[in-house]
Amino acid sequence: MLIKVKFFASLRDDFGKEAVCEVDQNSRVEDLFHKMKIPKDLTKIVLVNGKSIEGNMDYLLSDGDTISIFPPIGGG
Amino acid sequence: MSNSYTDKLLRVNLSEGTVKTEKINRDWQKEFIGGRGLATKYLISETDSKTDPLGKENKLIFVTGPLTGTSAPTGARYMVVTKSPLTGTIACSNSGGYFGSELKFAGYDMIIFEGASDKPVYLSIYNDDVVIKDAAAIWGKGVWETEDILKSVEGDSDSRVAAIGPAGENKVLFSCIVNEKHRAAGRSGVGAVMGSKKLKAIVVRGTKGIGVSNPERFFEDINKSKEILREAPVTGQALPAYGTAVLVNVMNEYGGLPSYNFRSSQFANAEKISGETIADTRLVANKACFACTIACGRVTKLPDNASEKYIVSTSSRNWKDAGGGPEYENIWAMAPLCGIDDIDALIKANWLCNDLGMDPISYGATLACAMELYENGAIDEKTAGMNLNFGNAEALVKMVYDTGHRSGFGDYLAEGSYRLSKRFSHPEFFMGVKKQEFPAYDPRAVQGIGLAYATNNRGADHLRAYTIASEIMGIPEKTDPAETEGKAALTKLFQDATGVVDSSGLCIFCTFAIGLPEIVPMINSAAGSDYSVDDALKIGERIWNMEHLYNLSAGILGAEDTLPKRILEGKIAEGPTKGMVNKLDKMLPEYYQLRGWDDNAVPSKEKIEELGLG
Numbered sequence: 209m210l211i212k213v214k215f216f217a218s219l220r221d222d223f224g225k226e227a228v229c230e231v232d233q234n235s236r237v238e239d240l241f242h243k244m245k246i247p248k249d250l251t252k253i254v255l256v257n258g259k260s261i262e263g264n265m266d267y268l269l270s271d272g273d274t275i276s277i278f279p280p281i282g283g284g
Numbered sequence: 285m286s287n288s289y290t291d292k293l294l295r296v297n298l299s300e301g302t303v304k305t306e307k308i309n310r311d312w313q314k315e316f317i318g319g320r321g322l323a324t325k326y327l328i329s330e331t332d333s334k335t336d337p338l339g340k341e342n343k344l345i346f347v348t349g350p351l352t353g354t355s356a357p358t359g360a361r362y363m364v365v366t367k368s369p370l371t372g373t374i375a376c377s378n379s380g381g382y383f384g385s386e387l388k389f390a391g392y393d394m395i396i397f398e399g400a401s402d403k404p405v406y407l408s409i410y411n412d413d414v415v416i417k418d419a420a421a422i423w424g425k426g427v428w429e430t431e432d433i434l435k436s437v438e439g440d441s442d443s444r445v446a447a448i449g450p451a452g453e454n455k456v457l458f459s460c461i462v463n464e465k466h467r468a469a470g471r472s473g474v475g476a477v478m479g480s481k482k483l484k485a486i487v488v489r490g491t492k493g494i495g496v497s498n499p500e501r502f503f504e505d506i507n508k509s510k511e512i513l514r515e516a517p518v519t520g521q522a523l524p525a526y527g528t529a530v531l532v533n534v535m536n537e538y539g540g541l542p543s544y545n546f547r548s549s550q551f552a553n554a555e556k557i558s559g560e561t562i563a564d565t566r567l568v569a570n571k572a573c574f575a576c577t578i579a580c581g582r583v584t585k586l587p588d589n590a591s592e593k594y595i596v597s598t599s600s601r602n603w604k605d606a607g608g609g610p611e612y613e614n615i616w617a618m619a620p621l622c623g624i625d626d627i628d629a630l631i632k633a634n635w636l637c638n639d640l641g642m643d644p645i646s647y648g649a650t651l652a653c654a655m656e657l658y659e660n661g662a663i664d665e666k667t668a669g670m671n672l673n674f675g676n677a678e679a680l681v682k683m684v685y686d687t688g689h690r691s692g693f694g695d696y697l698a699e700g701s702y703r704l705s706k707r708f709s710h711p712e713f714f715m716g717v718k719k720q721e722f723p724a725y726d727p728r729a730v731q732g733i734g735l736a737y738a739t740n741n742r743g744a745d746h747l748r749a750y751t752i753a754s755e756i757m758g759i760p761e762k763t764d765p766a767e768t769e770g771k772a773a774l775t776k777l778f779q780d781a782t783g784v785v786d787s788s789g790l791c792i793f794c795t796f797a798i799g800l801p802e803i804v805p806m807i808n809s810a811a812g813s814d815y816s817v818d819d820a821l822k823i824g825e826r827i828w829n830m831e832h833l834y835n836l837s838a839g840i841l842g843a844e845d846t847l848p849k850r851i852l853e854g855k856i857a858e859g860p861t862k863g864m865v866n867k868l869d870k871m872l873p874e875y876y877q878l879r880g881w882d883d884n885a886v887p888s889k890e891k892i893e894e895l896g897l898g
């Protein structure tokens with residue numbers, strides 16, 4: 209299945225703005241991270257279709273999902 | 285014993301033209317630490333809560349905290365406390381830069397302005413030499429020119445200036461006080477109070493040092509905090525690199541970035557005005573306030589082909605120079621909320637807000653409200669003087685100038701969106717609380733921030749309980765933004781802890797990495813106090829209740845702890861947060877209970893006694 213992956217802030221230095229990643233059926237967020245070699249400790253907020261996975265790296269992906277990945281950020 | 289308080293305040297009576305030095309009330313200092321808490325105690329003791337905010341009976345207090353001007357990281361802040369002309373509530377606006385520390389170096393913790401001058405004046409402070417001077421030559425000028433002129437007239441380029449622009453002079457209800465040209469005590473119209481007193485500026489130069497009570501321990505404490513701030517990814521990397529603007533994309537992806545006056549919760553062109561785009565295309569450098577190791581401030585520059593676009597006639601600004609900002613809140617209010625994606629118009633409007641001395645949050649939100657009124661036919665082109673459709677970047681820049689000068693339709697905008705929406709018979713288009721406009725987080729998408737807005741003592745605002753830290757960023761712990769459970773306790777805790785930070789003189793952004801267990805020891809070793817973390821939280825609670833009691837006695841009752849119908853009933857139409865509303869009724873009763881208040885938000889006798897507020 210195809211997953212759209214969007215990167216933000218400093219993650220763009222290494223991964224660019226956006227990518228499409230092909231993963232096997234029943235892949236989890238963890239599998240996608242592994243396949244794209246995204247270091248978990250550099251990421252903080254992970255949204256799948258805008259919904260936070262609340263740290264659950266076992267979250268099951270579906271074909272056509274958009275995943276947005278942010279490093280730790282702050283603001284006001 | 286030497287400590288980081290100067291123990292002195294300046295009392296400036298503008299009606300009589302007199303300046304006196306007084307000792308700070310030591311009991312109050314102990315009860316409230318300093319800063320926001322101490323100044324509020326003075327305001328409440330010396331003024332009637334029902335006073336006209338723009339009348340001469342209202343007072344305007346500039347105050348620092350025990351860590352302002354010390355080398356404690358982010359110890360840059362000063363606050364302005366008064367009664368707000370926008371909300372009628374207590375106002376406390378907070379600014380960084382170098383003005384607060386300079387005031388301490390001159391030997392003062394606080395300045396109380398009372399009365400009103402009948403001609404424009406400014407206050408000149410050079411250590412013990414404090415003089416009220418004529419400001420006829422600078423009245424009417426923008427903040428930047430005012431600063432340049434005053435530095436040259438006073439003959440000291442190291443002096444620091446806090447000034448109002450035309451907006452404050454014209455009593456725009458959301459005008460602010462700006463120091464170092466781009467740092468502002470922004471919200472609630474404190475600039476209008478200064479304008480009502482005909483006080484154009486304060487110029488301060490101080491050459492005295494600031495002592496600390498226990499130097500050895502103080503340096504241990506601050507070094508520990510500095511190390512944590514350096515190592516934490518948010519304060520060590522993200523804020524310096526992207527500033528607060530990094531939140532544009534985060535909130536948009538999540539579906540919590542209000543656009544088109546809260547008719548939507550995402551903005552299709554967010555990327556064009558995002559922190560990443562600014563960093564890639566407009567950023568010149570980042571910038572720090574006094575003693576700050578984070579340096580979240582932005583310095584941006586327009587490309588040559590944009591510097592002549594949307595020019596409005598203002599001071600002798602060279603648009604090719606670099607200037608401060610824009611920050612997340614300002615970007616949001618003046619771009620997505622108005623449906624605008626022109627980054628250069630946004631940067632210009634932001635600079636103009638700084639030069640005219642106007643809060644860009646309330647300005648942008650008021651323009652967004654006007655745009656909705658326009659698209660609904662409640663305002664026509666003749667009334668507005670131009671097309672006010674959502675997305676009109678030219679209107680953003682033109683109206684900022686007109687609002688600051690109260691010219692044409694700008695005179696209506698200058699009253700804020702609560703009054704504007706009522707004037708044109710659509711009060712339901714006002715998006716805020718207690719007559720003040722919302723900041724940049726959709727309370728339908730993020731439940732806790734809705735409670736924080738509704739219960740805020742200064743009207744809609746995010747900086748009294750920044751629950752976004754927990755609900756979106758996971759600091760200090762992640763909570764689910766869609767959940768209401770636990771948000772009452774979270775909001776109360778953040779409100780009380782923020783009272784401590786604001787009273788200490790530190791910047792709230794330090795709390796992305798350090799907490800009261802690091803902050804309280806710094807206060808103690810600087811000020812010679814011996815607060816525990818629990819004592820400090822009790823002080824925060826005392827400050828919150830004191831401000832709340834002031835509002836109640838001013839006639840702003842519990843019924844105003846609410847949110848607009850669009851937020852409570854108007855479901856988000858599309859995007860990841862589709863269908864959400866704010867469930868305030870699930871949080872507010874518990875919040876009142878935790879506060880020890882009854883159903884009408886009146887604190888119990890026991891609570892008042894417990895906090896020593898009887």
Ligand code: SF4
Nearest residue numbers: 380573576580791793
């Ligand atoms: S974090 Fe930003 S606003 Fe706060 S003191 Fe530092 S530079 Fe100033």
